[in-house]
Amino acid sequence: MNIPVVIVDNAEADRYIARRRFSRAEGFGECVEYTSGLDFIQDFSAANTNSPRDPTTPTVVLMDISMPGKNGFQVIDEYVSSIGKKPDAPNLIFVMYTSSDAMLDREQAASMPQVSGYVQKPLRSEDVLHIRELAG
Amino acid sequence: MNVTDLTSNSDLLRAAFHSAPIAMLLLNGSGRVITANERFQADFGHTQETLAEQEIERIVPMNHFAFDPDNRDRVMRILATKLSDPEQGASIRHEDGSLVPVRIEVEQLPTPNGTTAVCTFVDLSDRDTERYKAERKIKELKARNLELSRFAYGTSHDLKAPLASITGLLEFCIEDLNDGALDEVREQIETSLELCKDSASRIDAVFEVTRVGEMLFPIEEVNLEALVREIWHERSGGQDGRVELLLDANHASPIQGERPTLRVIIENLISNAIRFRDTDKSTLLVKIQIRTTPEALSLTVADNGTGIPADRHRDVFKMFRHIESRSRNGLGLALTKRHVERLQGSIEFRSIPGEGTEFSVELPLVQDDGR
Numbered sequence: 001m002n003i004p005v006v007i008v009d010n011a012e013a014d015r016y017i018a019r020r021r022f023s024r025a026e027g028f029g030e031c032v033e034y035t036s037g038l039d040f041i042q043d044f045s046a047a048n049t050n051s052p053r054d055p056t057t058p059t060v061v062l063m064d065i066s067m068p069g070k071n072g073f074q075v076i077d078e079y080v081s082s083i084g085k086k087p088d089a090p091n092l093i094f095v096m097y098t099s100s101d102a103m104l105d106r107e108q109a110a111s112m113p114q115v116s117g118y119v120q121k122p123l124r125s126e127d128v129l130h131i132r133e134l135a136g
Numbered sequence: 137m138n139v140t141d142l143t144s145n146s147d148l149l150r151a152a153f154h155s156a157p158i159a160m161l162l163l164n165g166s167g168r169v170i171t172a173n174e175r176f177q178a179d180f181g182h183t184q185e186t187l188a189e190q191e192i193e194r195i196v197p198m199n200h201f202a203f204d205p206d207n208r209d210r211v212m213r214i215l216a217t218k219l220s221d222p223e224q225g226a227s228i229r230h231e232d233g234s235l236v237p238v239r240i241e242v243e244q245l246p247t248p249n250g251t252t253a254v255c256t257f258v259d260l261s262d263r264d265t266e267r268y269k270a271e272r273k274i275k276e277l278k279a280r281n282l283e284l285s286r287f288a289y290g291t292s293h294d295l296k297a298p299l300a301s302i303t304g305l306l307e308f309c310i311e312d313l314n315d316g317a318l319d320e321v322r323e324q325i326e327t328s329l330e331l332c333k334d335s336a337s338r339i340d341a342v343f344e345v346t347r348v349g350e351m352l353f354p355i356e357e358v359n360l361e362a363l364v365r366e367i368w369h370e371r372s373g374g375q376d377g378r379v380e381l382l383l384d385a386n387h388a389s390p391i392q393g394e395r396p397t398l399r400v401i402i403e404n405l406i407s408n409a410i411r412f413r414d415t416d417k418s419t420l421l422v423k424i425q426i427r428t429t430p431e432a433l434s435l436t437v438a439d440n441g442t443g444i445p446a447d448r449h450r451d452v453f454k455m456f457r458h459i460e461s462r463s464r465n466g467l468g469l470a471l472t473k474r475h476v477e478r479l480q481g482s483i484e485f486r487s488i489p490g491e492g493t494e495f496s497v498e499l500p501l502v503q504d505d506g507r
Contacts, residue, residue: 010461011297013327017304036461066293068458068466099300100293121297122304 001057002029003135008040008075009033009064009097018062018097018123025128027135028060037067037075044090045083058091058135062119065098065105072096073108080114093135095119159257165250167192179259181231192255195229196240228257237264290456291342294465298335302328341467345455348474353394355502360426360433361385363395364402368422371406378419379410387428392502397475402435404472405495409439411462414490433501438494444487452485 005028007018015033022028034040040061065072076094083089095117096109109118116134119127153160159176161169169187177183182195227235237260245252305324312320364383372379406422413420417440425436444452444459451457455470476483481499 011301013301013305013331016327017301017308020308066297067461068463069460099297102289102293121300122307124307 001027003027003057003132004029004059005031006040006059006061006092007031007033007097008035008037008061008067008072010035010067011064014064014097014121017121021123021125021128025125025132027132028128037063037070037072037078040075041079041082044079056091058093060093060095060131060135062095062097062123062131065096065100072098073112076112076114084114093117093131095131095134097121097123159259161187161192161255161257163192163253163255165252167253170252176257179257180228180236186231196226197229197235237261287346287455290466294338294342294456295335298331302331305331338465338467341465341471342455345467345471345474348471348478351397351475351478353396355392356395357390358393358395358398359390360387360398360435361389363398364406364424364426367399367402367406371403371410375410375413375420377413377415379413380419380421382421382423383426384424385426387426387433388430391428391433393433393499394479397479401472401475401497402437404468405435405437405497408468408495409437409441409493412439412441412443412460412493414440414442414492428501431501433497433499435497435499436494438492440492443489443491443493444485445489449487453483 005018005022007015009015009018015035019031019033022031034043063072063076067075070078073096079092084092094115096105096115097119098105099121101120106118109115117131119131153171154174156173156175159179160173161176162171164170169190169192172182172184172187180195187195226238226240228238228240230236239258239260241256243254245254305328309321309324312318312324361383364385365381368381368383372381406424409422410420419440421440423436423438425434425438427434442460448457448459451459453469453473454466456466457463458466473483476497476499479499481497483495483497485493485495487493
């Protein structure tokens with residue numbers, strides 16, 4: 001089964017790197033990109049979206065931490081509190097995507113039950129394999 | 137025991153009372169002074185003559201309750217409670233009229249004729265000043281420490297991030313070279329070069345902010361109106377949609393100042409006003425007002441842009457805080473504020489999301505005689 005991927009990152013080069021890695025790996029489907037958490041939340045809170053989301057199919061969401069406006073953790077919190085609790089909410093697998101190796105960031109990711117993984121930039125093929133396993 | 141009634145030890149006790157190394161008063165049951173020791177007179181300027189029979193509230197101001205001249209017992213009880221409370225912050229009126237902060241302790245002695253209160257007074261003035269200075273210094277150091285660790289985190293993150301991107305792109309280049317995909321290699325290298333350039337100028341910007349304290353520019357004549365128009369012309373070109381400047385310059389001209397510094401301050405304010413425009417409004421309107429008094433210059437830059445969300449107001453002058461996606465390196469206002477403060481001036485802002493933002497800068501002017 002091909003897992004769709006969402007990339008939320010304000011840096012074009014980082015979106016490109018992720019997009020290329022996922023597109024050349026097995027087991028992943030379409031890649032959708034957002035340049036800000038705001039856009040991501042707006043799109044995912046729309047009741048009808050262009051592509052119907054089957055709540056049972058997982059979608060991987062690669063979430064940058066450091067973005068202007070709301071940071072990645074704040075975006076996930078907001079998503080979970082507004083949409084994530086609804087019964088028909090899509091099954092999103094959040095993976096933090098960041099150049100930061102800071103203990104505080106790793107700890108924060110570990111403390112959030114909605115976050116399934118933490119990947120350090122730049123994204124490599126091994127990371128993509130690991131993410132495919134997370135998605136089941 | 138009423139001290140003044142003692143006979144056998146009275147001389148000894150009287151000597152002890154007067155030579156005690158702490159200011160003391162004896163009050164009778166109505167809160168009137170019986171006697172004051174030498175130290176009290178020395179510390180607070182009053183003499184036995186001026187103090188005798190005086191009501192205590194004449195020298196120890198008690199703002200917290202109304203006096204009932206017929207109920208001295210009550211005054212005494214309240215006095216004892218109030219004065220013994222270390223939180224109250226008592227003071228004594230010196231003979232010269234000034235108020236001296238003191239710590240007062242009161243001990244009530246039951247005597248055949250009623251209560252005698254033994255009061256001791258410790259002058260806190262020096263101690264207060266030293267403690268106040270120390271507390272302020274600690275607060276200042278804590279703030280600086282916080283700023284330093286934010287700076288370290290911000291620098292290392294903002295500078296590391298492009299390196300991670302460049303690493304990813306170069307790793308692709310190696311893979312692509314193996315596959316002979318030269319077009320991709322070229323594109324990826326070009327992107328990497330752009331990122332290098334951005335990074336380098338970001339490092340320069342960070343250093344500029346940190347080095348502001350060392351900067352010293354010559355004082356020269358500056359025509360502010362011309363400077364503002366020049367910068368506006370540079371920054372407002374190439375904007376989609378209408379941009380309009382309303383310049384209200386009612387000031388003595390030229391002024392004496394540091395031209396490069398004034399330029400940086402005005403540039404930052406104008407470029408922010410232009411960058412954070414509200415695309416729902418047909419015209420970007422920037423109003424700049426310049427006023428001078430003989431001592432000070434006041435500059436206001438107001439825009440009708442998107443405004444700053446209330447929960448980000450505290451981040452406005454901090455380094456590396458990208459308020460929203462149009463923020464560049466998050467350093468412009470931090471730099472501006474440092475320059476303003478180096479010149480002993482002040483900068484503030486007001487902002488309402490959806491309506492606009494107004495920055496006000498006040499700078500002391502250099503007097504013509506170079507002061």
